[in-house]
Amino acid sequence: MNLTSAAGVLAMLDEKDPQLKCFALNKLNSIVGDFWPEISDAVDKIEMLYEDETFPHRELSALVTSKVYYHLGAYEISLTYALGAGNLFDVNSPTEYVETTISKCIDHYTKLCIAQAEAGEKQDVKLDSRLEDVVNRKIRSCLENGNFKQAVGIALETRRIDVFEEAIMKSDDVAGMLLYASKVCMSLIQNRQFRNKMLRVLVRLYLHLEIPDYINVCQCLIFLDDASAVAEILEKLIKGTEDQTLMAYQIGFDLYESATQQYLSRVMYALRAVSPIPLPNAPAVVQPPGSAPAAPVSNQASEEQEKPASVPPPDTSTNEEEKKHVDRLTKLLGILGGETSIAIHLQFLIRNNHTDMLILKNTKDAVRNSVCHTATVICNSFMYCGTTSDQFLRDNLEWLARATNWARFTATASLGVIHRGHEKEALHLMSTYLPKDTGPGSAYSEGGGLYALGLIHANHGGTMIDYLLNQVKEATTEMVRHGAGLGLGLAAMGTARQDVYEQLKFNLYQDDAVTGEAAGIAMGLVMVGTKSAQAIEDMVAYAQETQHEKILRGLAIGIALCMYGRLEEADTLIESLSRDKDPILRRSGMYTIAMAYCGSGSNQAIRKLLHVAVSDVNDDVRRAAVEAIGFILFRTPEQCPSVVSLLSESYNPHVRYGAAMALGVACAGTGNKEAVALIEPMTNDPVNYVRQGAMIASALILVQQTEAMCPKVKTFRELYTKVINDKHDDVIAKFGAILAQGIIDAGGRNVTISLQTRNGHTHMESVVGMLVFTQFWFWYPLSHFLSLAFTPTAMIALNAELQMPKVEFKSSAKSSMFAYPPLLEPPKEKEKEKVSTAVLSITAKAKARSKSKKGDKDDEKMEVDSKDSKDNKEPKEEANHSVLQNPARALPAQLKVLSCMSGRYHPLKPVTTGGIILCKDQTKGEPEEIVETLPTGGPKAEDEEPEPPPPEPFQYTED
Numbered sequence: 001m002n003l004t005s006a007a008g009v010l011a012m013l014d015e016k017d018p019q020l021k022c023f024a025l026n027k028l029n030s031i032v033g034d035f036w037p038e039i040s041d042a043v044d045k046i047e048m049l050y051e052d053e054t055f056p057h058r059e060l061s062a063l064v065t066s067k068v069y070y071h072l073g074a075y076e077i078s079l080t081y082a083l084g085a086g087n088l089f090d091v092n093s094p095t096e097y098v099e100t101t102i103s104k105c106i107d108h109y110t111k112l113c114i115a116q117a118e119a120g121e122k123q124d125v126k127l128d129s130r131l132e133d134v135v136n137r138k139i140r141s142c143l144e145n146g147n148f149k150q151a152v153g154i155a156l157e158t159r160r161i162d163v164f165e166e167a168i169m170k171s172d173d174v175a176g177m178l179l180y181a182s183k184v185c186m187s188l189i190q191n192r193q194f195r196n197k198m199l200r201v202l203v204r205l206y207l208h209l210e211i212p213d214y215i216n217v218c219q220c221l222i223f224l225d226d227a228s229a230v231a232e233i234l235e236k237l238i239k240g241t242e243d244q245t246l247m248a249y250q251i252g253f254d255l256y257e258s259a260t261q262q263y264l265s266r267v268m269y270a271l272r273a274v275s276p277i278p279l280p281n282a283p284a285v286v287q288p289p290g291s292a293p294a295a296p297v298s299n300q301a302s303e304e305q306e307k308p309a310s311v312p313p314p315d316t317s318t319n320e321e322e323k324k325h326v327d328r329l330t331k332l333l334g335i336l337g338g339e340t341s342i343a344i345h346l347q348f349l350i351r352n353n354h355t356d357m358l359i360l361k362n363t364k365d366a367v368r369n370s371v372c373h374t375a376t377v378i379c380n381s382f383m384y385c386g387t388t389s390d391q392f393l394r395d396n397l398e399w400l401a402r403a404t405n406w407a408r409f410t411a412t413a414s415l416g417v418i419h420r421g422h423e424k425e426a427l428h429l430m431s432t433y434l435p436k437d438t439g440p441g442s443a444y445s446e447g448g449g450l451y452a453l454g455l456i457h458a459n460h461g462g463t464m465i466d467y468l469l470n471q472v473k474e475a476t477t478e479m480v481r482h483g484a485g486l487g488l489g490l491a492a493m494g495t496a497r498q499d500v501y502e503q504l505k506f507n508l509y510q511d512d513a514v515t516g517e518a519a520g521i522a523m524g525l526v527m528v529g530t531k532s533a534q535a536i537e538d539m540v541a542y543a544q545e546t547q548h549e550k551i552l553r554g555l556a557i558g559i560a561l562c563m564y565g566r567l568e569e570a571d572t573l574i575e576s577l578s579r580d581k582d583p584i585l586r587r588s589g590m591y592t593i594a595m596a597y598c599g600s601g602s603n604q605a606i607r608k609l610l611h612v613a614v615s616d617v618n619d620d621v622r623r624a625a626v627e628a629i630g631f632i633l634f635r636t637p638e639q640c641p642s643v644v645s646l647l648s649e650s651y652n653p654h655v656r657y658g659a660a661m662a663l664g665v666a667c668a669g670t671g672n673k674e675a676v677a678l679i680e681p682m683t684n685d686p687v688n689y690v691r692q693g694a695m696i697a698s699a700l701i702l703v704q705q706t707e708a709m710c711p712k713v714k715t716f717r718e719l720y721t722k723v724i725n726d727k728h729d730d731v732i733a734k735f736g737a738i739l740a741q742g743i744i745d746a747g748g749r750n751v752t753i754s755l756q757t758r759n760g761h762t763h764m765e766s767v768v769g770m771l772v773f774t775q776f777w778f779w780y781p782l783s784h785f786l787s788l789a790f791t792p793t794a795m796i797a798l799n800a801e802l803q804m805p806k807v808e809f810k811s812s813a814k815s816s817m818f819a820y821p822p823l824l825e826p827p828k829e830k831e832k833e834k835v836s837t838a839v840l841s842i843t844a845k846a847k848a849r850s851k852s853k854k855g856d857k858d859d860e861k862m863e864v865d866s867k868d869s870k871d872n873k874e875p876k877e878e879a880n881h882s883v884l885q886n887p888a889r890a891l892p893a894q895l896k897v898l899s900c901m902s903g904r905y906h907p908l909k910p911v912t913t914g915g916i917i918l919c920k921d922q923t924k925g926e927p928e929e930i931v932e933t934l935p936t937g938g939p940k941a942e943d944e945e946p947e948p949p950p951p952e953p954f955q956y957t958e959d
Contacts (some may be wrong), residue, residue, distance in 0.1 A: 006035035010042045013049070018056055021049065025060045032064060036071035043068050050084060059086045063569030070097050079104045083130040091137045102138055109245065110157045117159055133473025139163050143170055152181050158843075159194060161201060168205060175213065178205060182216060186223060186760055188601075192567050199224050208253070215909065218251045218791050219759050220318040222259050230255065231270030240329040243920060245801060250908050250918045252335035254656050257915070258761040260494040261459060268336050271329060281810035296297065319820055331802060336462045340802055343420045343696055344916060347804075348794045348887045349386040349421075353748035354632045358824040359383075360392050364399060366725050374407050375738035378783045381414035382742030385751065385787050388422050388936040390415065405444055410781045416455030417787040422936055426456045426464070435471060436482060440947065447483025451781070454487025458788055461491030465500065468492075472503055478514040481507060485515065486781075489522025489790075494764065496530050505538060513550040517779070520554025521772065524561030528768060531566050536573060543585060545894050552584040553778055560591035561768060572598035580609075581656055583618035590621060591771065594628035599635045599755065599762040606632055606643065613647060619654040626658025627774055634755045640666035641674035648678050653687040660690065665770055668789070669752040669892065671705040676712050679808050683719060692736030695720060701739035704752040704793055704891050708817045739783065751790040758915050766791065795898065797919045799903060802930060804931040807886040807905050807919065815882035818890075823839030887932060 009031070012024035025046070032039055039046075046068070049061040064085035069078040082101045091102060109131050135158060142151040143166065151167035154160070157668045164181070171177040182202050189195040199220045206217045214233055221230045236247035255264065283668075360383065363376050377400070380392050393400055393415075403411040412433050417428055417549045427434070433449030435441070450471055457464045468488040473480040487508060492500045501523060508519040520539065527535045536559060545557040559577070563570040570592055577589030590612060597605040609632070612625040626647055633640045640663055648659040660682050667675040679701070682694035698716050707714050723729050723737040746753075755766045769788025776783040797807045811818065883901065884890065890898055897912045900907055905919035921928070 001775070002669070006031060006038045010039065010045075012292075013042065013045050021055075022057045022060065025049070025057060025064055028064050029060065029067070034069070034803060036068055039064075040068050040072055043493050050081070059084065059088045059886070062086075063088045064103070067097055070101065072296060075100065075104050079108065083128065083134065084406050086130075092136060092141050102134065105131060106138070106157065110159075113159045128599065133236040134367060138560050143167060144171075149180060150183065151640070152177070156184060156189065156198070160900055163199070164198065165201060165205065175209065178202065178209075180214070182220060192569065196224055203229075203335070214247060215251055215254060218255060219258065219761070221264065222255065222761065225263065225337035227263055227266035228270055229868055231267045231274075234267070234332060235271060235274055236939070238332055241327065242800060246334055246918045246920060247910055248328075249335055249798075249800075249802070252309045252332050252757060253269030253341060253916045253918075256336060256341050257339050258757045258759055258763075260764060261461070261492075261821070262495050262544065264336050264338075265495070266331055271333060271336075286701065335461070335802075339423075341916065342423065342460065344388060344796055344798070344804070344887070345794065346388070346421045346936070347933060348792055348796060348889075349747055349750055350388060350518070350936060351887065352750045352889050353384075353387040353389060354750070354820045355383045355387070355389070355745060355748045356821075356823045357392055357825060359741060360747070362721070362824070363724055363741065364396065369731060370402075370407055371731050371740060372724075372734050373402060374780055374806075375735045377403065377407075377414050378413045378780070379738045379742030381417035381784065382739070382746045382786070383748070384419045385419045385747045385790055386418075386792070387748045388416050388419050389748075390760060399906075406479075406781065408442065409445040409448040409451070409483065410784075412445050413451040413455065413483070413781060413784055415449075416452025417784050419452075419456050419802045420458070420790075422788055423457060423460070423462075423464075425683060425936070426453055427467075430456075435475070443477040443479040447477075447479040447481075448781075449483070450487040451483035451784075452487070454490030455784055456788060458490040458769075459493045461493070461495065465492045465495070465497070469500055472507065475591045478512055481515040481517040489518075489525035493525045493768065494528045496532070500526050501535065508542060508551070508555075511548070511551075513548040516546070516551035517554035520556075520558040521561075522558075523555075524558025525768065527558075528561045528764065529564035529566070530562060531569060532562060536562050539579075540573075540585075543588075544580075544582070550580070551586065553775070556584050556588035557591060557772060557775065559588050560595045564595040564764065564767070565598065565762060566596045567600065567602075567768055574608075578612070583616075583621050586612075586616065586618065587624045590628045592625040594771065595632035595767070598631045598767050601636055601639070610643075613655060618901045619652065622652065623654040623658040626655055627661045627665070630662035631755075631771070633662075633666045634668070637667040637670050637672055639673065641678055645678060648682065650874065653685070653690050656682060656685065656687070656690045657693040660693040660697040661774060664693075664700035665755070665774075667704075668700045668770075669703050669754055671702055671710040671713075673710070674714075675701050676710070680712075691723075691730075692735040694735040695733070695740040696721070696743065699743035700753055703744050703746060704749075706816075706818055706821070707893075708819075709893060713744075713821075716740075720744075743786070745821075747790050747792065750792055750794070752793050752892060753786075753789045753790065754791045754892075758913050763789075763791075765789075791946060793889055793891050793914070794887055794916075795886040795911060795914050796896070796916045797900070797907065798916060799905070799921055799928065801920060803928075804886055805905060805919070805921075806929040806931060808901040809884040809886070809888050809911065810899045811882045811884055811890070811894055812880070812899070813882070813894065814880055818894045 006028065009027045010023050012020050015021060015024075020955075027044070028039060043065060046061050046065050049055050050058050050065060052058070055061070062081045066078045066081035066085060066089070069075075069081065079101055082105070084383050089098075089101070091098065112128075112131070135154070139151055139154055139160075142148070142154070146169045148171045152164060155167060156165035166217050168174060168177045168181055182199075185195055185198045185202065189198065203217050203220050203224075205215045205219070214237065218230050218233060234248050236249060237244040237251070255267065259267075274477060315422045331340075360376070365378065367373060367376055382780055383392070384392070400411060415430065415433075419426065422429065430449045430452055433441075433445045433452070435446045435450075450468060453468060454462060461468075465488065468484055468491055472481065472484040473486055475484050488500060488504065504523045504526065508516050508523065510516070523539060525534065539555050539559050539562075543552055543559070546552060548553075559573075563573060574589050574592050574596065574783045577585050577592060580586055580589070590609065590825070593605050593609060606629060609625045609628050613622050613629075616622050626644065629643060630640060634645065644659040647655050648657050648663075650659070660679055663672075663675040663679060676698065679694050679698050682690055683698070685691050685694065695716075699720075702710060702713050703717060705713050720737040720741050722736055724741075743753075751765070753770075755763055755770060766789035769785045771788070772782050772785035775785075795809060796804060884898075892914070895912050898911050898914075899910050900919075904921060904923050906922055908918045908920065911917060
């Protein structure tokens with residue numbers, strides 16, 4: 001019989017017999033979901049039963065009370081009584097009540113665990129044993145039911161290292177669980193100290209596998225900033241078999257992609273120290289003709305730079321084993337130094353260059369003012385980034401000569417973007433523009449030339465740092481000091497070299513606006529991510545003193561860069577900057593949040609930025625706050641549109657611009673449809689700079705997206721052309737459209753924009769480049785920094801000799817899905833029509849009669865296919881796969897359907913990761929087919945051409 005009221009059952013609670021009360025409680029427990037409003041009036045009676053220590057069924061009364069309070073929405077009280085229910089609270093029950101209570105239980109337990117961990121020995125935070133028991137039961141349930149990922153999640157939230165290890169080791173797929181755990185640790189844990197502790201555990205587990213996973217061990221050690229441990233692993237591997245040596249090379253390539261210059265130099269120094277033969281150091285800087293000599297290496301430079309280059313002793317004194325070891329070590333040092341990666345990517349970009357020069361030509365012909373002229377020069381540098389092809393500039397020297405003053409500075413610096421990575425001939429390429437002893441040249445060209453050298457050697461300075469440092473010291477004009485400062489900051493990025501920092505600080509203290517702006521940015525670049533207390537103190541103190549807005553702007557960026565990736569360690573500085581009365585320093589606070597929490601997805605950071613975005617009185621600060629959201633959410637780009645959707649409709653145009661750029665940064669290269677849908681209306685915004693931001697952001701999102709993958713690509717390409725050719729559109733909007741054209745076709749259509757590496761690390765160089773690029777709002781030459789975020793979409797296979805063998809990859813998708821965009825067709829010349837001659841009426845009638853007679857005869861002839869009908873035949877069906885040749889352009893979406901077709905070469909890691917992959921040769925001894933190296937572009941040295949041989953001896957006779 002169905003109950004219509006709980007009154008009868010509740011009446012039994014007043015009985016004296018405990019068994020009747022127990023029966024009533026059991027009944028109430030089963031009907032509480034339907035009659036909780038009625039039962040809630042008598043909940044005090046049930047509570048009294050729980051408080052009565054002589055009552056034998058206290059746990060049951062606690063469970064019923066807990067359920068009543070749950071339905072009333074009092075979750076904290078409900079949890080307290082659920083804990084009192086002991087084992088009667090079934091953690092495996094699939095009801096909403098149990099799931100909600102366990103969730104609240106874990107949340108509360110997590111808070112206590114974190115408080116206990118942070119308090120340490122200073123303060124004793126007691127954990128409720130009942131709370132711990134419920135969590136333990138839930139963990140056991142997860143482990144027994146095979147929900148290992150859930151157990152790892154609970155372990156990380158509650159900081160239970162014992163459970164973390166157990167969940168991984170009990171899994172059926174230990175390697176898969178380790179990979180999942182490492183991804184979660186690197187991307188979701190926001191407490192730096194706890195993250196490091198968990199990574200140490202992962203390193204231990206990886207090393208105890210049957211076949212140790214050294215690749216992932218080294219990825220963890222990068223996060224831990226442990227260079228000596230990485231060096232030990234690499235040393236052990238290169239002393240082993242050929243397969244282990246290949247593994248060492250692979251780790252080297254991954255390290256170069258993920259680690260900073262300073263970290264790599266420490267690894268290289270440790271490896272040099274264990275070499276059986278002293279290895280020669282990097283070659284000295286080759287000076288361009290007539291240039292000043294390079295500065296002597298400072299005391300602060302690494303020891304290996306201070307010592308003179310050692311020449312290996314004769315081969316007779318070394319055995320074969322040592323020679324092999326030295327050869328392997330030399331190759332490994334070349335990989336870690338970046339020379340190998342840079343040379344390989346340079347070859348990839350030169351070989352696959354598919355830039356459409358007609359786009360540039362049309363843009364050049366359409367623009368008529370200096371702003372758009374500068375934009376076209378920047379667009380050209382983006383399109384040809386890393387390809388070493390300056391053909392467009394050579395073909396339009398007269399047009400290029402229109403650039404004067406700072407426009408000339410920008411144009412000269414653009415050569416650094418075009419020749420990015422072309423380091424061997426950098427000084428010769430730029431020799432025309434560099435300062436010379438022979439006499440003063442154009443200060444703008446010289447400054448731009450030094451800036452270009454920095455762009456070529458960005459994050460890979462080597463000996464170029466000392467050359468640029470010397471130029472900074474000797475520069476006499478603010479333009480040269482500006483370019484040399486930016487170039488030095490780029491080349492010495494992340495090295496934390498004290499001599500470089502001190503020279504830049506000296507330039508800053510000259511109180512020259514133009515010099516100081518570059519010095520402020522460069523100081524941050526050199527000290528990026530170091531959290532140097534001295535550097536921050538110097539910069540903040542000077543920022544509060546100076547009256548120059550330019551210097552303040554430079555320092556605002558520099559301060560933020562020092563705190564790159566420091567998470568909660570930057571909170572004190574952020575709080576101080578955010579409360580400053582100077583709006584530029586408040587803006588620096590927003591950039592500091594962006595850098596410290598980049599890629600973390602931190603809710604606390606986003607909350608702070610959203611608050612400033614709607615409350616600050618200064619438009620620049622509000623714009624910067626919204627832009628910073630993009631940096632925090634780039635690991636989870638799908639979340640960004642929902643966060644900034646309301647801001648994109650703000651009444652304030654600066655906030656709308658910031659929302660567009662935030663979408664561009666967070667969703668760069670993803671083709672995210674929600675982001676594109678938010679940006680599309682902004683391209684018609686009444687405010688010119690909002691339209692500019694929308695077009696640049698759309699290009700950032702749609703780079704390396706084909707029409708088949710994202711149909712909106714065609715719409716936006718047409719929009720850029722329309723805006724550029726529209727004589728009535730605003731110059732600011734045109735600037736955005738021209739830059740967008742360069743970004744969407746960047747690097748010969750072979751690069752994407754990614755703020756993280758293939759291994760999931762935040763890519764420092766890309767993040768820094770993107771942040772400084774956003775400053776083009778104030779200073780156009782900073783647009784070139786975007787080239788730091790360009791990542792080749794390459795799939796490159798290498799053999800043991802680090803050469804590219806001829807290997808084929810199968811892409812299990814139609815070739816049109818990932819094909820290059822079609823090239824523009826030049827307009828066809830109209831054929832001149834012949835003027836028709838006058839025809840007499842008599843002649844017309846005669847022709848008509850003869851035509852009718854001829855028509856009767858033609859009717860009897862057989863029908864033949866006309867030319868048009870042949871042309872209209874159906875095209876052949878496209879194959880459902882395509883074959884790519886090494887080195888191949890493989891878009892991020894294409895990697896999922898990629899496989900290696902070669903039976904001879906076996907890749908060391910799945911080709912679906914992309915990038916540079918070492919391959920094991922299965923048929924050793926047989927001759928290999930190697931991909932031919934292509935020559936680089938740019939001016940060639942005269943002495944490169946071989947001299948003609950002298951004539952053979954002859955006897956001269958007069959006839």
